Amino acid sequence: MAAAAAAPGLVFWRRLLGLLPGRPGLAALLGRLSDRLGRNRDRRRRRPPWLLLTPLLSPAVPHVTSPPCCLCPEGVHRFQWIRNLVPEFGVSSSHVRVLSSPAEFFELMKVDCLESALEKSLQAKFPSDLRVSILLDFTRGSRGRKNSRTMLLPLLQRFPEQVRVSLFHTPNLRGLLRLLIPERFNETIGLQHIKVYLFDNSVILSGANLSDSYFTNRQDRYVFLQDCPEIADFFTELVDAVGDVSLQLRGDDTVQVVEGMVHPYKGDRAAYCKAANKRVMDVINSARTRQQMLHAQTFHSNSLLTQEDAAAAGDRRPAPDTWIYPLIQMKPFEIQIDEIVTETLLTEAERGAKVYLTTGYFNLTQAYMDLVLGTRAEYQILLASPEVNGFFGAKGVAGAIPAAYVHIERQFYSEVCSLGQQERVQLQEYWRRGWTFHAKGLWLYLAGSSLPCLTLIGSPNFGYRSVHRDLEAQIAIVTESRALQQQLHQEQEQLYLRSGVVSSATFEQPSRQVKLWVKMVTPLIKNFF
Numbered sequence: 001m002a003a004a005a006a007a008p009g010l011v012f013w014r015r016l017l018g019l020l021p022g023r024p025g026l027a028a029l030l031g032r033l034s035d036r037l038g039r040n041r042d043r044r045r046r047r048p049p050w051l052l053l054t055p056l057l058s059p060a061v062p063h064v065t066s067p068p069c070c071l072c073p074e075g076v077h078r079f080q081w082i083r084n085l086v087p088e089f090g091v092s093s094s095h096v097r098v099l100s101s102p103a104e105f106f107e108l109m110k111v112d113c114l115e116s117a118l119e120k121s122l123q124a125k126f127p128s129d130l131r132v133s134i135l136l137d138f139t140r141g142s143r144g145r146k147n148s149r150t151m152l153l154p155l156l157q158r159f160p161e162q163v164r165v166s167l168f169h170t171p172n173l174r175g176l177l178r179l180l181i182p183e184r185f186n187e188t189i190g191l192q193h194i195k196v197y198l199f200d201n202s203v204i205l206s207g208a209n210l211s212d213s214y215f216t217n218r219q220d221r222y223v224f225l226q227d228c229p230e231i232a233d234f235f236t237e238l239v240d241a242v243g244d245v246s247l248q249l250r251g252d253d254t255v256q257v258v259e260g261m262v263h264p265y266k267g268d269r270a271a272y273c274k275a276a277n278k279r280v281m282d283v284i285n286s287a288r289t290r291q292q293m294l295h296a297q298t299f300h301s302n303s304l305l306t307q308e309d310a311a312a313a314g315d316r317r318p319a320p321d322t323w324i325y326p327l328i329q330m331k332p333f334e335i336q337i338d339e340i341v342t343e344t345l346l347t348e349a350e351r352g353a354k355v356y357l358t359t360g361y362f363n364l365t366q367a368y369m370d371l372v373l374g375t376r377a378e379y380q381i382l383l384a385s386p387e388v389n390g391f392f393g394a395k396g397v398a399g400a401i402p403a404a405y406v407h408i409e410r411q412f413y414s415e416v417c418s419l420g421q422q423e424r425v426q427l428q429e430y431w432r433r434g435w436t437f438h439a440k441g442l443w444l445y446l447a448g449s450s451l452p453c454l455t456l457i458g459s460p461n462f463g464y465r466s467v468h469r470d471l472e473a474q475i476a477i478v479t480e481s482r483a484l485q486q487q488l489h490q491e492q493e494q495l496y497l498r499s500g501v502v503s504s505a506t507f508e509q510p511s512r513q514v515k516l517w518v519k520m521v522t523p524l525i526k527n528f529f
Contacts, residue, residue, distance in 0.1 A: 079454060079478045081344075082325045085337050087287040088295075089231050090320030093481030098491050099222035105208060106215035108224060113199040120200070131162055135239050137192040138167035138247060138255075143183050149249060157251040166243035167255060168192035168471065171272050171332055174265035184398075188528035190332060192246075193470040195459045198236055201229040205475050207360075207440050207459050217435045218390075221358075221491070223457050223477070230291070231324055235473075237283045238328070242471065245276040277333040284328065284337075322479040329460060329472040338460060338474060339467050343367060345444065345454070349377035352447030356492050358382035358430075360390065360438040362409050363463040363526055369412065378424050382499055383409065384437040385429040386511055392436070400515075401529055404522045407514045410507050417504070427502035430495065441474065443492045451485035452492065454478050464527040 082088070099105050121130040134152065141148035149167070156163050170190030173181070181189070197204040208220040225231055247255035247264065257263050262272040329338035346368065349355055355377050362383035364372070372379050384405070386392055391401040409427065416425045430437045440461050443452040458474020460466040479485055506512060 077323070077478060077480070079323075079325075079476070082341055082476060083288070083291075085341065086284060086325050086327065087234060087291040089228065089234075089291065089324040090295075091225070091228055091231070091322050091324060092318040092320060093322045093479055093484040094318070095226050095228055096322055096477065096479075096484055096487075097224040097226065098484075098487040099224060100491055100494055102208075102213075102215050102218060102220070105204075105206070105220070105222045108204065108222075109197065109210075113197070113202065113204070117199045131164075132159075133164045133166070133236075133239060133243060135166045135168065135192060135194070135243050135246065137187070138169040139173070139183070139187045139189075140191060141167055143187075149253060152249065153251065153253055156249060160251060164243065165249035166246040167249055168242060168246040169264040170469070171264050171269045171276075172469070174269065178265060188465075188469075190469040191465075191471070192242065193459050193466070194239075194242070194473040196235050196239065196473060198232055198239070201232045202226045203228060203232050203235055205458050205473075207438055207457075207461075213436065214438075218438050219430070219432070219435055219495070220438045221441055221457050223475075225324065228324075230287075230294075231326075234283070234287045234326060237287070238280070238326075238473070241279045241283045245272070245279055273333050276330075277335060280328065280330060280333060280335060284326075321481045322477065322484060325476040325478070327456070327458070327474050327476055329467065329470075331468045332471075336467075338472060339367075341476065342456065342460075342462070343371060345442075345456075346371040346375060346377075349375060349444065350447055351376035353377040354445040355379050355442055356382070356445075356452075356496070357442040357462070358495060359440045359461045359463070360384050360436075361461050361463055361529070362405055362412075363461070363529070364412070365462065365464055365467050368462055369415075372425060373415065373419060373421065378426075380426050380428060380496070382428050382430055382439075382496055385431045385500075388431055388435055388437040390436050390438065400518050403514045403518045404526070404529070406507075406512050407519055407522050408526065409502070410512075410514075413502060413504075413507070428496060428499035429502055429506070430499045432498050439495060443488055450489075451482065452488045453480070453485060455488050465529065468527070 080088070099108060118130075132155075136148050149165075152163075152165050156165055168191075173186055173189040177189070178186070195206045195208060197206070203225040204222060205225070206220055206222040208214040208218070208222060214220060244258050245261060245264070247257060249255055262268060262275055264272055325341075327338035327341050328335055330336075331339075346355070353376075357372075357379060358381070360383070362381070372381075384390075386402040386406055389402040389405060391398050393399065394401070413427055416422060416427075430439075440459075441455060441457045444454040445452050455477050456474050457477065458472070459470075460472040460474055466472050477484075477488075479488075500506075
């Protein structure tokens, strides 16, 4: 263990070996090792000089597990190594639409998705075929006297055979801890944080919830995947899998576990997490196998039709120019795919590349901070100013959370300056009167390119909670379509245009003055928000 602590670059290199076939379980083991090393690094005031050598210590990630396929219309793009971990969905960029505002998100949800799905159901021969599945977090969905549970009960009572409401309860909140921690604060132990909305064959991925502010004045990110049945099937199965390991809401407002499932907080924790891991990984692995078989049948079959013949027969879709990779992070279940992919993307970003990274809550993990400061790419990090933080003006202790984020931001900025990297790593604060900021994700611009070829979009915030405590999901979108790249570029520009560059003068403003007690408490609680 001591030898590993002396060479974190080597530890990270070993983690990347988890991408190679034939090394199951390595990622989880090395993840725990990395966590311990991260805690040790937190105790140090200054980073050692070997940090800047991180890219040199990490070898290139294997891009594919098989030789390039000369028959595939998409060829082999540089991010195809991701399919070693998750299913790869090739689609036409015409099926991908990037949204820009809460109002647009609301109209899409209401008109194009909900009303359309209900209309199709009413026109169908058997209307009773309509199924509604809702997955919420237990603690957040049960907070207060009027909550998500009480809102959904009438629907559940009226249509018990067609509506399923699952309430995920983290296995880490149990025993005396569960009895002592009050409402709202108990959510810091772990949440179901995935934001995915499914309607027939279409999917919306976002970081947005469905409360009022997300439809009016709370800025987030949203992508609509229209008529993508394979992707819709995957996320339907994922929601079902997490639902199966969650508590089921009944019409009398009680909950029960699925028959044969271990109870999340009353049963054996290890047995529950093992069962949950198997249930979720079965979905990921089976979808990955299906996509590989579909790829082989489409491009490697002995009876392969020409594209013209298949198109004439009406059973060939446009050749894919965009690839979707679902990235799942459920550390309580030892599933850390999103963490591995994100760290690898940050490591592999070459000199001249630009990474635009945004989070509503700037509290990067130690590993992500090390990579931002130790790699070659340029970074522009967009974060919330205190006034647009979702906790701004909150009552009680929660009202100090924006100040805690300011303290974390100032510490990071000071480190950037101490390493002389102000030109390469830039912080920007989002501000908009009367609005709050909740957007998260990244855009990757390769060296020499003015448009992004990859984006990450979904629920993770790149913080400790996203990596270690909560259930998260996002997608990596890789595209060769100039039209879709322009959509993503415009999305990024619109967000960053409402920001100001952070400098040392920023922290001299009265609104950036942090009380001593907040500075003292922040290191103790930063892993909980």
